[in-house]
Amino acid sequence: MKHATKLLIFILLVASLVLTSCAQPTPAPEQPAAEQPAAEEPAAEEPAAETGECKDEDRVQINWSTIAGFYTDAMESIIADFEATHCIDVNIIGIDNAQLYDKQVIELVGQTGAYDVVNIEAMEKAEFAENGFLLAMDDYLKENPEVDYEDIAPIMRKLTTEYKGQIWGLPYYTYTAGYFGRCDLFEDPTEQEAFKAKYGYDLAVPTTWEEHRDVAEFFTRKTGDMLKGVALTKDFYGVGLMAGRFQEIQDELSAFIWAYGGQWLKDDGTLDVENTTKALKWYVEELLPFAPPAALTVTYDGVMNQMKDGQIAQTAGFFLDQWPNAAMTDELVPGARMCPQEAPEKRGYVGAFLAAVSSSSKHPKEAMDWVAYLGGKEAQRNFSMQGGSTTRLSILNDPAMATEEQWPKTGHFATLVEVFESQSDLEENLFFTPYGGKIYNTLGPMLQAAAAGEKTPEQAVLDLAAEIEKICGGPCPINK
Amino acid sequence: MASTSMSTPQDTRSVPKKQGRAMSDAWFSVLLILPAMIIIAFFALYPLFYAIYVSFQLADLTAGGIKGFVGLDNYRTVLFDKFFWESVRTTLFFTFFAVSIEVVLGTFVAFLINGATVAKGLIRSLLILPLATAPAVTGLFWRYLYDTQFGLYNYFLGLLGLPQPNWLGDIKVALWAVIMFDVWLWMPFVALIVMAGLQALPKEPFEAAELDGAPYFRVLRKLTFPMLKPVLFLVIILRTIDALRLYDAVAVLTRGGPGSTTETMTYYLYRQGLVFFRMDYASTMALLFLYAVVVASLFALRPLLNMFGGRATAK
Numbered sequence: 001m002k003h004a005t006k007l008l009i010f011i012l013l014v015a016s017l018v019l020t021s022c023a024q025p026t027p028a029p030e031q032p033a034a035e036q037p038a039a040e041e042p043a044a045e046e047p048a049a050e051t052g053e054c055k056d057e058d059r060v061q062i063n064w065s066t067i068a069g070f071y072t073d074a075m076e077s078i079i080a081d082f083e084a085t086h087c088i089d090v091n092i093i094g095i096d097n098a099q100l101y102d103k104q105v106i107e108l109v110g111q112t113g114a115y116d117v118v119n120i121e122a123m124e125k126a127e128f129a130e131n132g133f134l135l136a137m138d139d140y141l142k143e144n145p146e147v148d149y150e151d152i153a154p155i156m157r158k159l160t161t162e163y164k165g166q167i168w169g170l171p172y173y174t175y176t177a178g179y180f181g182r183c184d185l186f187e188d189p190t191e192q193e194a195f196k197a198k199y200g201y202d203l204a205v206p207t208t209w210e211e212h213r214d215v216a217e218f219f220t221r222k223t224g225d226m227l228k229g230v231a232l233t234k235d236f237y238g239v240g241l242m243a244g245r246f247q248e249i250q251d252e253l254s255a256f257i258w259a260y261g262g263q264w265l266k267d268d269g270t271l272d273v274e275n276t277t278k279a280l281k282w283y284v285e286e287l288l289p290f291a292p293p294a295a296l297t298v299t300y301d302g303v304m305n306q307m308k309d310g311q312i313a314q315t316a317g318f319f320l321d322q323w324p325n326a327a328m329t330d331e332l333v334p335g336a337r338m339c340p341q342e343a344p345e346k347r348g349y350v351g352a353f354l355a356a357v358s359s360s361s362k363h364p365k366e367a368m369d370w371v372a373y374l375g376g377k378e379a380q381r382n383f384s385m386q387g388g389s390t391t392r393l394s395i396l397n398d399p400a401m402a403t404e405e406q407w408p409k410t411g412h413f414a415t416l417v418e419v420f421e422s423q424s425d426l427e428e429n430l431f432f433t434p435y436g437g438k439i440y441n442t443l444g445p446m447l448q449a450a451a452a453g454e455k456t457p458e459q460a461v462l463d464l465a466a467e468i469e470k471i472c473g474g475p476c477p478i479n480k
Numbered sequence: 481m482a483s484t485s486m487s488t489p490q491d492t493r494s495v496p497k498k499q500g501r502a503m504s505d506a507w508f509s510v511l512l513i514l515p516a517m518i519i520i521a522f523f524a525l526y527p528l529f530y531a532i533y534v535s536f537q538l539a540d541l542t543a544g545g546i547k548g549f550v551g552l553d554n555y556r557t558v559l560f561d562k563f564f565w566e567s568v569r570t571t572l573f574f575t576f577f578a579v580s581i582e583v584v585l586g587t588f589v590a591f592l593i594n595g596a597t598v599a600k601g602l603i604r605s606l607l608i609l610p611l612a613t614a615p616a617v618t619g620l621f622w623r624y625l626y627d628t629q630f631g632l633y634n635y636f637l638g639l640l641g642l643p644q645p646n647w648l649g650d651i652k653v654a655l656w657a658v659i660m661f662d663v664w665l666w667m668p669f670v671a672l673i674v675m676a677g678l679q680a681l682p683k684e685p686f687e688a689a690e691l692d693g694a695p696y697f698r699v700l701r702k703l704t705f706p707m708l709k710p711v712l713f714l715v716i717i718l719r720t721i722d723a724l725r726l727y728d729a730v731a732v733l734t735r736g737g738p739g740s741t742t743e744t745m746t747y748y749l750y751r752q753g754l755v756f757f758r759m760d761y762a763s764t765m766a767l768l769f770l771y772a773v774v775v776a777s778l779f780a781l782r783p784l785l786n787m788f789g790g791r792a793t794a795k
Contacts, residue, residue: 019719045495101755102754102755103544103758105541106659106754108543108661109541109542109545109757117601123665126540131542131543131544242650244737245734245735245736246735246738255663292628292629293628293646293649294627294628294629294649295649296646296649296650296737297628297646297648297734297737297738306629309629311629344499356738371682434543437541437542438755438756438757441755441756443738445736445737445740445743445751448738448739449738449739449740450739451738452649452651452738452739452741453651453738453739454651454738454739454741455738471756
């Protein structure tokens, strides 16, 4: 009897363990398609069809991993339009920007097929293409000339889609940098007079980094000081910087390095120590003292909050796609008038999010259809009307985008066109090394050590050079 | 004779019957733990041995995965990596101060609550609240509390006319800000454990001390703390092991910054493994970390085990 009881307990224990394990079939939320291959397989062979011919059960589901937030919220109507004309369901897998690279790489390395279309930063393009994570779209674009690839700004084509002579996707959203400043401050007579008296030249939107620094210094004031003839109720700062431990500090520094005629990576595949040190010293010694203390913990959204809170006079090189956000300052800060401009020296960070087809996609044809639609004129126009930033010149130059009603959404389009033109001769090897993604993720933390005062700019850059060499296993290969 | 006649049936009963196919207690014990052991082997031992294997390979996930045997190269790289050692220093600093403050403060709170006459249950329930939420979630709240522009801490400090530090952006303050968060999160755990220990202490020695008129601090020094020692020791070990693994608070509050002042070992390991996908370095670091924790735990646990062993023998 005693042994029978023991056996019974044992059997119950095993049975409960088995049942427990059976009761946990919850799939990862971001991989629904990977868990449901049966429903998709038959449709994979069928071409996309007009919606009238398409039954629900025939629809092919494709998964698009992309940044959660505005970028995806604005996509709802675009996806609805696409699905109305294609026998395809687009499933957005929204991922926080900070996690996007990691999650995508894990799925792509594992060839899981969880993501049919991925969203990559311009710096990551070469890495993804070189490692076989993406499918080239050259043939597709040749067969579908209506996509009009040539309509995309040439510098965007060169930096964000092309690698080793092939096209790896289409840009659907550009974060190319310009400059935002409080034009109401620049136009105020009392400020103009005081500025001229102090610096010996007229106050205006800065066109050089030296002028930018002077403006930053001039407008940095304490509570109780006067600004535009009114006493300040809180401290006011000359510049908002993205000096937190994020990648965006690298985007800001790119503007200086490129203005000096340098590149992050020299042609020999090593870090341009001289220009990087010069840029970092300028940033730390000449600009950071005029930024709010919170600069050391924020990225672009923090800078926009400072602007809308009436704390800063201008940005450094800053993402023009944030215009709809910046434009709110006009309403939120009494008397404020924002204006978008090119960055000083006409150099600012350039890039775009690229929609590209995963090589492990189970539905590559349908995935390319979606990428072509997303990066195509119709979707880009719709996206732009909602506040998205396109790389398509036909839309950027469209008079319908320059109306007064559209100003809060597309007021930066004219500046974008100027930036694309000014930067058409830009060369940067970092966009063409297969280690671009890893280097991009390294730059932020290493450079921020100097901004935070943990290291000198010289030491931080030397550490960075050593780290890049470690990542690449020597000089980084560059493949254009 | 009487005793002899009594002993015979007793002896007969005490001898267990030999049953040929019956399961022995030893085998039954093995069978009971077998399912758990299989799970542990699959989810803990297999990854451990795989990590050992990977630590001797060149394993860059984004460049083709495991590419070949490299001997001790990864160990050499990690041991000469100054950022790794910086992260070790940060981890030890954090662990020492966070655990010390938690234990001192937690013990103090436990004594206060133990001596309370009203609302003891309510206070206990309130103490559990920080533990009831994931650190990643509470960390987000704390990030806003620490905000230099809109945070409540600086708001109140400003009202009092005190300096308003850049909690998460100043290299001299950031790690202390993480320690403060950890103390808020885990001090109640220490308090609850110590309080349970206090309530389990026998009353007789304290009654005797009271009758003898022993002063309060002498009772604390000679009776309470010596008797509470195993509990305190256990809580220190548990908190130390947990503090050494600190990741979530750093990930949410500072992302290792400013600079690398709050980059702990586990956060650095995460960056190597899941940002740079260098599984070889990450595995090597994880093994070194595991080795250090196991050795430290064995040294720390030995006195505790001896203590409990001594008690069992005495009983």
